[in-house]
Amino acid sequence: MLKIDNLTAEIDGKTILNGLSLEVAAGEIHAIMGPNGAGKSTLSYVLGGRPGYEVTGGSVTFRGQDLLDMEPHERAAAGLFLGFQYPVEIPGVSNVQFLREALNAQRKGRGEEPLSGGEFLKLAKEKAALLKLDMDMLKRNVNVGFSGGEKKRAEMVQMGILDPAFAVLDETDSGLDIDALRVVGDGINAIMRDSGKGVLLITHYQRLLDVVKPDKVSILSKGRIVKTGGPELALRLENEGYDAVMAEPA
Amino acid sequence: MTQDVAFPTRKDEAWRYSDTDALAGMDLGVFDRWQDIEVPAGETLRETLVISDENADPDGVELRRLRVKIGKGARFELFGVIAGAQLGRVEVVLTLAEGAHFEMGGITVGGRSTVREFVTRVAHEEPNATSNQIVRSVHWGKGTGNFLGRIDVVRDAQKTDAAQSFKGLLLEKGASVNAVPQLEIFADDVKCEHGASVGQMDENARFYMAARGLSPEASRRLLVQAFIGDALVELDDEAEQERLLRIALDKLDKHL
Numbered sequence: 001m002l003k004i005d006n007l008t009a010e011i012d013g014k015t016i017l018n019g020l021s022l023e024v025a026a027g028e029i030h031a032i033m034g035p036n037g038a039g040k041s042t043l044s045y046v047l048g049g050r051p052g053y054e055v056t057g058g059s060v061t062f063r064g065q066d067l068l069d070m071e072p073h074e075r076a077a078a079g080l081f082l083g084f085q086y087p088v089e090i091p092g093v094s095n096v097q098f099l100r101e102a103l104n105a106q107r108k109g110r111g112e113e114p115l116s117g118g119e120f121l122k123l124a125k126e127k128a129a130l131l132k133l134d135m136d137m138l139k140r141n142v143n144v145g146f147s148g149g150e151k152k153r154a155e156m157v158q159m160g161i162l163d164p165a166f167a168v169l170d171e172t173d174s175g176l177d178i179d180a181l182r183v184v185g186d187g188i189n190a191i192m193r194d195s196g197k198g199v200l201l202i203t204h205y206q207r208l209l210d211v212v213k214p215d216k217v218s219i220l221s222k223g224r225i226v227k228t229g230g231p232e233l234a235l236r237l238e239n240e241g242y243d244a245v246m247a248e249p250a
Numbered sequence: 251m252t253q254d255v256a257f258p259t260r261k262d263e264a265w266r267y268s269d270t271d272a273l274a275g276m277d278l279g280v281f282d283r284w285q286d287i288e289v290p291a292g293e294t295l296r297e298t299l300v301i302s303d304e305n306a307d308p309d310g311v312e313l314r315r316l317r318v319k320i321g322k323g324a325r326f327e328l329f330g331v332i333a334g335a336q337l338g339r340v341e342v343v344l345t346l347a348e349g350a351h352f353e354m355g356g357i358t359v360g361g362r363s364t365v366r367e368f369v370t371r372v373a374h375e376e377p378n379a380t381s382n383q384i385v386r387s388v389h390w391g392k393g394t395g396n397f398l399g400r401i402d403v404v405r406d407a408q409k410t411d412a413a414q415s416f417k418g419l420l421l422e423k424g425a426s427v428n429a430v431p432q433l434e435i436f437a438d439d440v441k442c443e444h445g446a447s448v449g450q451m452d453e454n455a456r457f458y459m460a461a462r463g464l465s466p467e468a469s470r471r472l473l474v475q476a477f478i479g480d481a482l483v484e485l486d487d488e489a490e491q492e493r494l495l496r497i498a499l500d501k502l503d504k505h506l
Binding site: 071101 | 452453454455457458459460461462463464465466468472473475476477479480
């Protein structure tokens with residue numbers, strides 16, 4: 001579904017991704033773990049097409065298309081969702097307006113009819129309930145005045161509404177208490193656990209992976225994947241630390 | 251007897267950032283045409299002004315000059331969009347009697363080398379009057395947006411509460427905005443505040459919106475709408491709010 005081949009990328013002339021290769025099949029949840037500064041967030045931004053992140057080599061194929069050749073909004077319409085580590089506040093724009101426009105822009109890009117106001121609100125209510133987020137929050141401006149945990153839950157409500165084929169979730173668990181982590185994890189399972197969908201789950205900690213069970217776990221270090229294994233790899237990292245696990249021969 | 255009228259130059263404080271060259275050849279009578287408005291005590295009056303390509307020559311001058319007297323306890327509301335003419339200018343000279351209120355929301359948008367400006371002179375002549383002026387300017391090309399707001403508070407006008415807020419959004423390098431607040435206060439128990447800021451589009455927000463599927467044009471429109479919406483918050487008529495917003499946003503869509 002997503003195939004990253006020998007990807008290199010830099011910011012301000014500094015190489016961050018250094019020959020990264022990774023494949024995620026449909027129906028798969030693939031966790032990416034790695035020490036600070038390994039390039040985890042850079043990977044998510046490069047996949048999303050953030051300006052300033054320059055791809056200097058390699059390729060990314062998404063559902064058979066050249067992902068790197070698409071504009072950020074085209075990537076979204078093609079089914080890619082980027083869950084932000086730090087969701088952005090947009091004063092003056094309500095969640096409802098923003099998400100309805102975004103959803104209808106994506107639908108238009110796919111040649112589908114737009115949702116009416118009533119249809120959209122019904123969908124939004126359903127997804128807000130799934131993430132236990134008060135519907136009133138969605139009437140407020142995008143992320144403005146939301147706590148860290150509320151932002152992350154709102155991010156997952158957005159994912160539920162947009163219903164992407166593939167999600168790159170960048171530290172969606174950071175800033176969540178234990179109860180909220182369970183709600184968000186259950187939300188990811190409900191929205192993305194599907195034989196036709198895929199997830200790249202970027203995280204520091206095992207605790208999210210207790211709820212969202214990954215099919216594969218890869219370790220990212222110094223801009224490349226250095227080890228890939230099953231869910232047990234994450235448990236070992238939690239117990240033994242990156243240095244010990246990465247020191248073993250591949 | 252007619253009063254002597256001469257065109258101003260940029261040395262005149264109220265025309266400092268204007269396009270006085272554009273005035274050349276203009277009919278002096280038209281230049282000096284003022285609309286007088288009186289709001290009787292206790293009443294409320296709303297005036298809506300639009301300067302757009304619909305009613306103004308894109309290369310000409312379009313002035314709206316108002317002289318307003320707001321009576322005791324009365325309320326005057328002025329909402330305006332300047333989105334047309336080479337020089338589009340709304341000028342208001344206004345006096346407030348005791349306990350009166352003046353509410354203003356102004357929007358300027360424009361590119362090319364146009365100048366679009368609000369110039370106000372608000373005199374608090376009696377106690378307990380309040381005024382609130384909000385101007386939002388969005389410009390591109392070599393376009394300029396100005397808000398020159400003078401507030402006079404006379405000695406007896408205690409408990410005056412006057413506020414001005416200006417924000418400029420520059421969509422391209424070369425565009426500019428100017429804010430000139432001028433406060434002349436002779437009473438000692440008054441509240442006068444003004445704020446001015448200028449910035450560019452929030453690129454973080456734009457990437458966030460793109461990542462959810464909005465095209466660059468759509469995200470720009472949403473952000474500009476949110477930005478200029480501030481000026482219409484106090485306009486208690488949703489249809490009118492939408493009409494003014496649409497005039498400003500259509501200008502943007504048409505020319506960028």
